[in-house]
Every structure is written in structure tokens, then in C-alpha cells.
Amino acid sequence: MxxxxxxxxxxxxxxxxxxxxxxxxxxxxxxxxxxxxxxxxxxxxxxxxxxxxxxxxxxxxxxxxxxxxxxxxxxxxxxxxxxxxxxxxxxxxxxxxxxxxxxxxxxxxxxxxxxxxxxxxxxxxGDKPRREPDGRFALVGRTESMQYVYDLIERVAASPSTVLIQGESGTGKELVARALHDQSPRSAKPFIQVNCGAIPANLFESELFGHERGAFTGAVSAKPGRFELADNGTLFLDEISELPKEMQVKLLRALQELSFERVGGLRTIHVDVRVVAATNVDLQAEVAAGRFREDLFYRLNVVPITIPPLRERLSDIPLLVQHFLAKYNRRLGRSVASVDPGTIEQLATWHWPGNVRELENVMERAVLLADGPTLEPRDLHGVGKAVANPEGSPEADQLDLKEYVRLHTARLERSRIQRALDREHGNVTQAARRLGISRKGLQTKMKAYGLRDPERSGEASP
Ligand SMILES: Nc1ncnc2c1ncn2[C@@H]1O[C@H](COP(=O)(O)OP(=O)(O)OP(=O)(O)O)[C@@H](O)[C@H]1O
Ligand SMILES: [Mg+2]
Missing domain, CATH: 3.40.50.2300 (Response regulator)
Known part of the structure; x- marks a missing residue:
């Protein structure tokens, strides 16, 4: 360069x-x-x-x-x-x-x-514009790990390869699946979602592949399955780990051949479908435990995308908070104008087991119940308060958290004041000069931060 x-x-x-x-x-x-x-x-x-x-x-x-x-x-x-x-x-x-x-x-x-x-x-x-909140992926967050996710989406969206999205519950797997579709040449075609955790085992096959009339009791008319509906588009198989074993074989075959038969049908149906699967359990561990077919795992895992949990990208919290503040102001007809830095700080001390979904719920409730123009820590109703020392948590992204604290709280200011005072041996006038603010201004801040003023306490003592 x-x-x-x-x-x-x-x-x-x-x-x-x-x-x-x-x-x-x-x-x-x-x-x-x-x-x-x-x-x-x-x-x-x-x-x-x-x-x-x-x-x-x-x-x-x-x-x-x-x-x-x-x-x-x-x-x-x-x-x-x-x-x-x-x-x-x-x-x-x-x-x-x-x-x-x-x-x-x-x-x-x-x-x-x-x-x-x-x-x-x-x-x-590189030369690509930075993605902004509410940007083209509808995904908010700017940490390096999220930038990596965006890069992957961009790189693989256009290809027909199967993508496996892994991430804890609430990390945004569905948003990523939709982004992959929206960024692809298939975006004008259907995005069909199948929640594998919500379909009774005996209905799976007809859900995915459809059935002919009379194929089973209740099949009063022929019905196309999700694979057919997704033709030329994207089929999103959510909670793929819940797929029953006997269906895993059938799915594997359909993925390999991009063809299948409806239940009770003889005709082979060919489709052009891009498959995106998602899971919040460790699929490789499921393979090791014998609950998930290894061959299907490899067939799905052509392009793995792993979304990091929120506790590992706490520095995205301010952006997410702004995003949800705007969203729920709009949706709930409220006009909470801003968020107190203390509120953000408190949110950054929580470990977010429910990830972004949990943060979204907290923000929805806070916006709904806030009784002033600013979201105060008390509007959080205790979220995050129980955690005394977030940096002590081994999983916390320490660097990001420190960065966050540096940017968004007054702690830095307090320690800079303390340092200036130490360097000037407690001489407030000199410390103020060093900091580039007035003596009076410094004294006000010292009082706010609970820092002792040796000059004043000298005057005040009897
Ligand atoms: N990066 C993000 N930016 C903005 N909103 C997000 C982000 N990640 C998640 N969300 C929001 O959080 C909620 C949960 O996201 P989503 O449903 O995509 O999670 P998931 O990973 O599919 O969770 P689950 O495993 O429980 O199905 C949604 O309302 C989504 O809009
Ligand atoms: Mg989901």
C-alpha cells in the first residue's frame, strides 16, 4: 500500500x-x-x-x-x-x-x-464499503467476526453450493439464510423454509417431497412438497439436527441427485434448489454420537458459516441497541430518544445466553415500559445487574469489551483525571492545564467521579 x-x-x-x-x-x-x-x-x-x-x-x-x-x-x-x-x-x-x-x-x-x-x-x-446497521444484509454488527460472516455471505451467495449455518439460538441464523437468498441470483424466486423440529416424523417425507392423491389416509389431493415449491429458489432446512434418521437418507439422496418422487408417486421430479441448513447444536458431535449421518453432514457442510455468540462480540451491543430502539419506537409508537451510556454499560455485562433475540426482547420491553425520553439502567429491570465482573468470565471477548468500555463510558475519563492528578502530585490547577480544561471544570468532574480534591479538602478542614 x-x-x-x-x-x-x-x-x-x-x-x-x-x-x-x-x-x-x-x-x-x-x-x-x-x-x-x-x-x-x-x-x-x-x-x-x-x-x-x-x-x-x-x-x-x-x-x-x-x-x-x-x-x-x-x-x-x-x-x-x-x-x-x-x-x-x-x-x-x-x-x-x-x-x-x-x-x-x-x-x-x-x-x-x-x-x-x-x-x-x-x-x-479492502475497497468494499463497510456494512452499516440496517444495511443490505439486515444484519447489525461490525465486529471483525461479523465482518467475516458478511464476507462469506457475499462470496458464496451466488453459488449453488450447500451452506450449513451453525450458531447458538438467537444468533441470527435465519437472517443469514435470508441474506444468502437475497444476495443470490435466485432472489426473485421462492425462499422456502422447513422447520425440521416442528414436523411430526410421519409427515416429513410428504412435507419435503409432496404426495400424490391417495398416497396415504388423508391425502385427498396431490400436493407438492417443499422441494418442489423451492424450485429455482432456496430451501432453508432449519434445525436440521432434528431430522429423523430415516429421513436423513432420503434427504441425502435428494441433495445428491436433485431429484425425488412424491410419496405414492412414480414420476421422478427434478428441481434446481439451493439448500441452506441451520443448526444450533454441534452437528459434528451429533455425528460422533451416531444421531446424524456422517455422509449427510459432509453433504450439507460444503460451506460452513458459524455465527459467534453475542457474548463474544459485546462491542456490537451499542449498534444493536440503537437498531432495536428505532425498531420498537416505530412498532410500539413510542418516542424514546436516546439510551443512557450506563444502560449500555449494564447490557455489556450480561452474558446473553439467548443472544441477539434475548437482547431484542429486553429492548422491546424497555422501550415499552420506559417512562422518560432516555432509557435508564432502571428500565432494564435488572438485566445484567447480577454479573459483577464480566471481564472475569473466560468466554467474554475481553478485547472487544475493553474497547467498548473505553469508547462508551466515563471510566477512561476518570482514570485520565486520576493519572493527571498523580503526575501533578495532586495539584488541581496543573492537572487541569495538562488535561486542557479549566480548573473549575476539573473540580466539577472530580466531584462527579468521587475523586478527592486535596486543594479543597485542605481549605475545608478545620
Ligand atoms: N445481527 C443481527 N442484527 C439484527 N437483528 C438480529 C441479528 N441477529 C439476530 N437478530 C434478531 O434476533 C432474532 C433471532 O434471530 P434468528 O431467528 O435469525 O436467530 P436463530 O439463530 O435462527 O435462532 P434459533 O436457533 O433460536 O432459531 C430475530 O428477531 C432477528 O431479527
Ligand atoms: Mg432460527
Whole structure:
């Protein structure tokens, strides 16, 4: 890759100068702009790999620039510059699709980290636009493991190969199956679903392959099966592990030959069907236990797609929460405007055994019962509260969780204040200068965070 080109947008010349100097020293090509309008001109004139922008600017501000960028140049990651102590606006920006944020005054290590990560992201997804929530797959989530799922969907959608989707209950297997269909050349043809767990064993064969009139008691007229209905389209075999053993053989044969006979029929019917199967149990373990035919397993598992459980991608929670907030506001006719960061933090401490479905249910109830414009932790009715130390859970995706906490809570701010105070040996005036905020502002924050103010306590003591 040639040297990445970065555009810095800030109305303060000194910020532009300092930032540009740092980044040039790190080997990037850097241009700058004083306001959103100028930035858009630059972005239209030549390609950039990264945009770093201030929020507060005259005329076209950072949020508008961000919105423009998400719409026009969705492949460019946007990093927001926020003044120290305005984490809230950064969170707003993240909700609108910013990639990350950095705080002024700049901490060099943090700056390099954030920029390096944003550019690495670009390399990973190549020139494809990043998928946004509510995007083309209707799947929300941006963690690397989900990006991997999206890539797989994109790569295999067009092929007729059989796909086996594995994932715990509620992870979105059905959504993935539909995405595979919607992205395929078969999208205008039927998507036929069979829930293998819900069909009585004696009706399976006629459900899948159909029957002729009089084939069995009750077969008063001929009826096509799901395979026939799915001709030229996609057949989704959900909960495939529930398929009775004798049906497994018949399914295998139908998959191999793409032909079958209706129950009680003599005519061989040929179909062109793309089969997608899903399971929330470990199918290989079922094979080992002798409950699932090995040959059928291999026939289904041509392209495996595994969806990670929600507890391993906790950093997707803020996006999912926004998605469900909008969905249930719409559906329930409510107008809950925002979500308190504490609420999100609490949601990120739960281990979500029911995965996204469980989160969706929690959000539905919270939106329905919320009595203010903001979803407060109390609106969760205890979800997540029982877990004292999520990082202690071995299955938690620790890196993502830490990242999440860094972005979405005030903990970072508190520890930065603590660090500044330590460095300045408790001198509030100096620490405030180091943090780039007023002494009074710092004192307010210290009080909010329960940090002791040695200067004040000195004054107050008798
Ligand atoms: N990534 C996601 N983004 C948005 N909504 C999601 C996502 N994953 C799951 N959901 C929602 O969660 C619910 C459960 O998803 P889905 O039915 O696809 O799960 P599943 O894996 O098929 O579960 P089960 O094994 O219980 O059948 C649905 O309402 C779905 O819309
Ligand atoms: Mg399902």
C-alpha cells in the first residue's frame, strides 16, 4: 500500500498543525481543511484513506460532515476529535457511524493506536464499503467476526453450493439464510423454509417431497412438497439436527441427485434448489454420537458459516441497541430518544445466553415500559445487574469489551483525571492545564467521579 493519505478538519489552526506534524512524522500524507465545506471539496477532488474531523466548526460541522461521508464515501473511516470531557458527543458520533474518536489534548500513543486501527480496518475490508446497521444484509454488527460472516455471505451467495449455518439460538441464523437468498441470483424466486423440529416424523417425507392423491389416509389431493415449491429458489432446512434418521437418507439422496418422487408417486421430479441448513447444536458431535449421518453432514457442510455468540462480540451491543430502539419506537409508537451510556454499560455485562433475540426482547420491553425520553439502567429491570465482573468470565471477548468500555463510558475519563492528578502530585490547577480544561471544570468532574480534591479538602478542614 502506498502511504495512506489523511485529511484533517478543524477550525483551529494550531490543532491542524500539531496533528499534521505528528502524522507526517509517522509517514502519512496529510492535508487539512478549516471547515466541513472545504473538507468536502478536498474529498471530492481526490481519494483519502482516513478522515479526522473536529465536531464543532462554523457552517458545516463535524456531524454533518460525518453524515455526508457515510452517504457519499462510506469506505472512508471517520475519526472524531473531541475536547476532553465531551465523551457524550463522541458517543453520538459513533452512533452515526464514526469509526472512533480521539480527545484533545492529544495523547500520542492513543492517537497512533486509533489511526493505525482505523487504517488497518480499511485494509481488511479492502475497497468494499463497510456494512452499516440496517444495511443490505439486515444484519447489525461490525465486529471483525461479523465482518467475516458478511464476507462469506457475499462470496458464496451466488453459488449453488450447500451452506450449513451453525450458531447458538438467537444468533441470527435465519437472517443469514435470508441474506444468502437475497444476495443470490435466485432472489426473485421462492425462499422456502422447513422447520425440521416442528414436523411430526410421519409427515416429513410428504412435507419435503409432496404426495400424490391417495398416497396415504388423508391425502385427498396431490400436493407438492417443499422441494418442489423451492424450485429455482432456496430451501432453508432449519434445525436440521432434528431430522429423523430415516429421513436423513432420503434427504441425502435428494441433495445428491436433485431429484425425488412424491410419496405414492412414480414420476421422478427434478428441481434446481439451493439448500441452506441451520443448526444450533454441534452437528459434528451429533455425528460422533451416531444421531446424524456422517455422509449427510459432509453433504450439507460444503460451506460452513458459524455465527459467534453475542457474548463474544459485546462491542456490537451499542449498534444493536440503537437498531432495536428505532425498531420498537416505530412498532410500539413510542418516542424514546436516546439510551443512557450506563444502560449500555449494564447490557455489556450480561452474558446473553439467548443472544441477539434475548437482547431484542429486553429492548422491546424497555422501550415499552420506559417512562422518560432516555432509557435508564432502571428500565432494564435488572438485566445484567447480577454479573459483577464480566471481564472475569473466560468466554467474554475481553478485547472487544475493553474497547467498548473505553469508547462508551466515563471510566477512561476518570482514570485520565486520576493519572493527571498523580503526575501533578495532586495539584488541581496543573492537572487541569495538562488535561486542557479549566480548573473549575476539573473540580466539577472530580466531584462527579468521587475523586478527592486535596486543594479543597485542605481549605475545608478545620
Ligand atoms: N445481527 C443481527 N442484527 C439484527 N437483528 C438480529 C441479528 N441477529 C439476530 N437478530 C434478531 O434476533 C432474532 C433471532 O434471530 P434468528 O431467528 O435469525 O436467530 P436463530 O439463530 O435462527 O435462532 P434459533 O436457533 O433460536 O432459531 C430475530 O428477531 C432477528 O431479527
Ligand atoms: Mg432460527
Amino acid at each position: 502506498s502511504r495512506p493519505r489523511i485529511l484533517i478538519v478543524d477550525d483551529e489552526p494550531s490543532i491542524r498543525r500539531v496533528l499534521a506534524a505528528h502524522l507526517r512524522r509517522d509517514g502519512y500524507q496529510v492535508d487539512d481543511a478549516e471547515h466541513g465545506g472545504q473538507a468536502i471539496e478536498r474529498l471530492e477532488a481526490q481519494p483519502y484513506h482516513l478522515l479526522v474531523t473536529d465536531l464543532q466548526m462554523p457552517e458545516i460541522g463535524g456531524l454533518e460532515l460525518l453524515a455526508w461521508c457515510r452517504a457519499e464515501l462510506p469506505e472512508i473511516p471517520v475519526i472524531i476529535i473531541t475536547a476532553f470531557g465531551t465523551v457524550h458527543s463522541a458517543v453520538e458520533a459513533l452512533k452515526l457511524g464514526a469509526h472512533d474518536y480521539i480527545t484533545k489534548p492529544f495523547d500520542l500513543t492513543e492517537l497512533r493506536n486509533v489511526i493505525g486501527k482505523a487504517l488497518a480496518h480499511r485494509v481488511r475490508v
